[in-house]
Amino acid sequence: MADPDPRRRLPRMGYVTSLFARKIVAAAGDGIDASEMLSSVGIDPESAWDSGQMIPAERYYDMLERMAAQIDVTDLPMRTGASMRLDEYGALGLALKAATTLGASYARIERYARLWTSVVEYELREAKGGTLFILNRAGDRRLGMRLSNEATLASAVSIARQVSPEPVLPEIVLVLNAAPQSLAAHENWFGCPVRFGADLDAILYANETLDRSNVLGDEGISRYLISHLDVELSRISNAPDLVSRSKDAIAQALSEGTPKIAEIARGLGFSARSFQRRLSEHGMSYHALTEETRRELAEGLLRDERHSLAEIAFLTGSSEQSAFTRAFKRWMGTTPASYRKDRLLP
Structure with a gap:
């Protein structure tokens, strides 16, 4: 029987950091009205960037779909990923830098993702040919979500390239979405084959790639930052x-x-x-x-x-x-x- 009180049918909303919205709007360039886009998700365009400010994920997807109606967004997720900087993630970004290996950096993303999103979970999983870094996001795979997922995968590779002293190239990138007309931007950014229509969203790394030492890896700094992040995580649980x-x-x-x-x-x-x-x-x-x-x-x-x-x-x-x-x-x-x-x- 249907619930007679419509107020009981409020959806459970997830949240993402406003940093994602600011980055993808900046990457879009002059083809959109940046102030209008940011305002539509509750961000004051004139305010300072704050990764701790959260916005509703559904409104973020709405914004991405409005952008897609105005400009060609085929390579927008790649441009957004390329613009990501670890310093903008605060203590979390420092913790990723201070991890001793690239694999340890990804393990921290897996553990502390809740600090910047409540709609995505990350997973490291052994697989044939190496280790998969998997992006799990539930819900209707609307265009806005698909663009967000692609930008997240691109950002994950950007992070790897910032912490590693050697060039980082995945073995393959897997994307659940159907392929765009051109894969050039994706393959140029990732530097490896990109397979759309896959069973999951993930990046496959060779284990020797994940075992590389990070350029700024420091065990002592890591312990200090991890204790800080654990406190932050407990606050949002x-x-x-x-x-x-x-x-x-x-x-x-x-x-x-x-x-x-x-x-x-x-x-x-x-x-x-x-x-x-x-x-x-x-x-x-x-x-x-x-x-x-x-x-x-x-x-x-x-x-x-x-x-x-x-x-x-x-x-x-x-x-x-x-x-x-x-x-x-x-x-x-x-x-x-x-x-x-x-x-x-x-």
Whole structure:
């Protein structure tokens, strides 16, 4: 039986570091409106770059798809990977540099990926011919996700080339996506065969490549940085649960108007100050979380014809339908009626 309360159907959202969005927008060049793209995912274009600021993965994919509608994105993931710099990853970047071998650097990516994404898990797996560095990302393989995956694979090779004193060439790169019309950009960047339509997204390295010593490998510095990263990882271990519970609480309260932070914090067992601090530790603010919840709830309700626009306005915390329409246009760039018309199945 369908859940009669649409507020219970809020999607569980994953997050990625804003660094990814900034990098891929910068790599796109003048063919897009960079400020508009960044603003669409909640990044202030004038603010300092902060890898700790997280953005919703789905909105990141939306942004990539809008870019794909404006420019040729065939080689964009490669250009993005080439632009990645370990210094931009803070303590994590230093830990990757300080690892004693390339394999140890990849093991740290596998372990600490949660520091910059909640939607990707990495895995090192022995395979014929060497070791696979595997990118696991669940969900519908929409265009935005596919572009993100390719950029992630390209970035992983960029990282390897920055820590190794010798040229790093994978044995083969595997990509789940169907192949683009031209593979030249991919094969030029990776320096090896790239096989699309594979069973997984991965990079195969010869074991002797992973066993190479890193140019800045230092065991003492590594121990210090690892202890710091372990603390950071423990701080975010409950972030998805906190965000999920916060969204549920906000969604349930919206029919009475936009809830105050103290009200939601009290229901979750926090003071307003400690709740805001917990959110800020993960690059979030209460206002942004509330707006995101309202937007997600509105999108879900608009896909269901049983709910009128007036009812959706009420359920998403708007005082009247005109206020809801203005808010929705700010979030999505279109009216609720147009959004519903475009997405309802015939």
